[in-house]
Amino acid sequence: MLMRRGQDIGAHRGRGGSLRRRLVVSMSLLLAAVCAAMSFATVFTQRDYLREDLDQSVSEAAERHQGALLRLWTDDATSLGFLRLRGQPVGTLGARVDSSGRVLTAGVVTDDGRLRVLSAAQRTALGGLTANGALRTRVVPDLGEYRLTALKVDGNSVIAGLPMADVQRMTNRLMVAELVIAGIGLTAAGCVGAVVVRRQLRPLGRVATTAAEVARVPLDRGEVTGLSRVPERDTDPATEAGQVGVALNLLIDHVESSLAERQRTEERMRRFLADASHELRTPLASIAGYAQLMTGGTGELDPELAWRRVSAQSTRMTGLVEDLLLLAHLDEGRPLCTAEVNVATLVAEAVWDARAAGGDHIWQVVLRLDASVTVAADHARLQQVLANLLANARVHTPAGTRVTVTAEATDAECVVRVHDDGPGIPAKVLSSVFERFTRVDVSRARTVGREGGTGLGLAIAAAITRAHCGRIEVRSEPGDTEFTVWLPLTEHALPAGRRK
Structure with a gap:
């Protein structure tokens, strides 16, 4: 459909001269009307002047005749x-x-x-x-x-x-002279006008050519890059054609960025489906294997051990499905159960839980805010954000790593920072660390014997933070990695659709 419309635009460009013709004809008719009005005004004015002069001569002649007779x-x-x-x-x-x-x-x-x-x-x-x-x-x-x-x-x-x-003879001669002059003037003005109109509309023709080229590109499929742009010489905002060129370039920029975002979204979706399939296939394969061994009755596997492994894999798969369901709910904008959450208490409880799970790390809490500082948030979801950030620091850093959680408040926001002095996040994955199924195990070695994660923890933390009208960022280099969470202090920062 788009290509056909692009061809239609190209076909109609051949008839673009009709606009020039209409402009030239309109201008010529206007000039003809002006010349005609000026000519008639000149002729009638001159005729009246000549008649007045003749009347004066007639009156003088009558006076001479009167005097001569006397x-x-x-x-x-x-x-x-x-x-x-x-x-x-x-x-x-x-x-x-x-x-x-x-x-x-x-x-x-x-x-x-x-x-x-x-x-x-x-x-x-x-x-x-x-x-x-x-x-x-x-x-x-x-x-x-x-x-x-x-x-x-x-x-x-x-x-x-x-x-x-x-008088009549002079009037007729003047009229003929006016007509000749007007005809010559109209011919010259028509030629000059045609040239000027053609030159003035030439940039508009180039803009139409660019639009036709873009319209012929198949925008509904594949990767679309390098769309044509209106040349810079045709984007002068001081001219009407230049304004059209600027607007078309802006439109093409928006189209190209939208198509690039669509391509990235499709790629993320394909990667998401592939990763989700892989994550679900692993526990399902384990469960199927243990079930086959148990039903085979070979006696080579302890049934109690098999059930424990099936239960563990089921728990892992259940957690993955729940994480995916949570992300889907957050993407849909499901309302949150908001209440006044004390930030100091929330941070202290999260660090206490992390210390219990990772006793081989050094945990510190720094509170630079008043004990009464609260945020309007879903307590369970906000607790999940901190738990995921602390679990990320615990799992991806070696024993003895110092993890410091700092909480402070400004006039409008509460800021929570999770800092560790571990090996850091590789630069090649730092920009996508909050995307789903992103793993950084290549450089941040897991502690031996720990279960692998799904790569959804940081994506969930980012989605929950956005749902609270906050933001989350990360910076990292070897020995200095810090996640920062900003949350609004007032309940009015939450949109009405997210309160419950």
Whole structure:
């Protein structure tokens, strides 16, 4: 399943360009919208400016016509002499209107500077203008759009106008220029944007490649080491792609550590099953052998001796099974029967029992705490911790070894140290001394004639200590081995699920 998903990721990477295309298209559309808005704003602003300038020219032309008529007044109501004055722009339109609003005459300055009289249809297009100086737009046949205004002259009125063709022409040219510039700008921006987007997304592509490589690794079986990582150049936290790279590397680290822990757990489980099978097989083989000899009736074996050996092996097997059951209960987090346990009394009783079992050792107790110091603990289990540590010191050291048990208290913890000056624990097994079925007999020679242990004593001591929210450590070198147990002084240090 994981490999198939990894292949899917690899296949989809080929379509990763769609993201780049979408980004480029989106950016181009945004730029196009911005350019269009700017172009329209520029065109309309320029058009309004040109129209205002044209309106100003029309008003000035009307004032000139009005002044010329006042100076050049004649009885001929159809005279257009004011259009023959110097400085009249090409296309200038002029008309005279009587008091009833009828256009008497009208003319326009042609391209060659001459005056052309307007036809009746053209004059009709000029009718209806109020002589108040207001500007109007009219379409004059054959002449196009004009901006017109009318002013009064002695009861009559005069009309002046200028063509809007120049304004429209300049507006159209400006619009074309804006479109061309915007097109060139959009093309350049699209190319630059495509390059920039491609470069910016390149680290993200490498991150996706790493993820696909990791996804193709069969993580559900075998030993998994050396998973790919995102290159350091793609883990810059100042960039979004770098943040993704850092997060992916962190995830891969967690996956790799979890897989390594799973591998170690599986190896410990296999070793545990093998050791447990071996430990159980030995007493079972002895019991089966003695039972076969007893049922054979050969008379070669004293029945009482055989029963004693069967009983001894049964006791050993029972102890092993009980130790395994205890470890299973502690692993499950079974609640402890906690009570106030006096530390001084607990240490003294444990050393007294150890002295009775190992009279060939030198036993010392050092109490550096008040006699009233107590811990919230399961008395029987805590006693088992000390018994296992003292038994370990007694069994794995030669006669005459000095074993010192020190108890002291801090503000929050009680510390118990078990020290011996024996041969020490080999360095190669020191790190695994609290694991199940670990034996250190290679360097710490057992006293001759003593029964071999199961290798569960220190594992039980560590599990019980952890169940009490404490911790246990060991340091060792030849002539100086010390186990240290820390336990909380207050009952609140125990989680609610472990109290009973």
